[in-house]
Amino acid sequence: xxxxxxxDGLYVEITYVLREDGPEGEExxxxxxxxxxxxxxxDDEVLPAFEAALKGKKAxxxxxxxxxxxxxxxxxxxxxxxxxxxxxxxxxxxxDESVFEVGEVVPMETEDGEEVIGVVAEARLNTxxxxxxxxxxxxxxxxxxxxxxxxxxPPSAN
Numbered sequence: 001x002x003x004x005x006x007x008d009g010l011y012v013e014i015t016y017v018l019r020e021d022g023p024e025g026e027e028x029x030x031x032x033x034x035x036x037x038x039x040x041x042x043d044d045e046v047l048p049a050f051e052a053a054l055k056g057k058k059a060x061x062x063x064x065x066x067x068x069x070x071x072x073x074x075x076x077x078x079x080x081x082x083x084x085x086x087x088x089x090x091x092x093x094x095x096d097e098s099v100f101e102v103g104e105v106v107p108m109e110t111e112d113g114e115e116v117i118g119v120v121a122e123a124r125l126n127t128x129x130x131x132x133x134x135x136x137x138x139x140x141x142x143x144x145x146x147x148x149x150x151x152x153x154p155p156s157a158n
Contacts, residue, residue: 016145
């Protein structure tokens, strides 16, 4: 096993369990060994505090740390709740009522053409309130897992 330590410019793969507010919290996400999460350190692909907590570790090391709400995705923002006319959801002139259920994930486009993901927070008569906060906004995040790979580049897909 190589002895590269996680630092800027290196590619890292990890497996982890993400829980809300501590080791006993609700499980939010699992990244298993057969599908590790890979990213380049220093490329702004992950939260800065997440990256900082992994720096210095090497393949085979385990980790466990918690990010405060502020170091994670911050508090829920009121202005991220947007009222959208139901007509914005027309597909081929038809209204698909199933997208208006609370909790339904809805991909939308900004005026700039950037795709954003929202979640239906409330259905009203002619409009829908869509929450564009990050799904983990307002939460402290607890990660535990293992570093499975540290290398200079991602493994090439054959």
